[in-house]
Amino acid sequence: MPAVVDKDTCTGCELCVDSCPVEAISMNGEKAAVNADECVDCGDCVDVCPVEAIAME
Incomplete structure (x- = not known):
């Protein structure tokens, strides 16, 4: 499943x-946006997000 960004939580830091x-x-x-067709489900963005705005769903 591709990464999903919670737009309410995302602070726009661009670390992901x-x-x-x-x-x-x-x-x-x-706000960050994930292109689900390009996402390879690695989880790097989930690990780096300082506000936990990204999840693998």
Whole structure:
């Protein structure tokens, strides 16, 4: 299952964008957005998010 961003919790720090090895995460305005078709389910973004706004669902 691809990563999912909780838009209410995301602070827009972009750490997940930098951590994604396949560049599946981008910023949509001030919030992170995951391209589910490109996500390889590695969980790097979940580990790096300081506010736990990303989950593997």
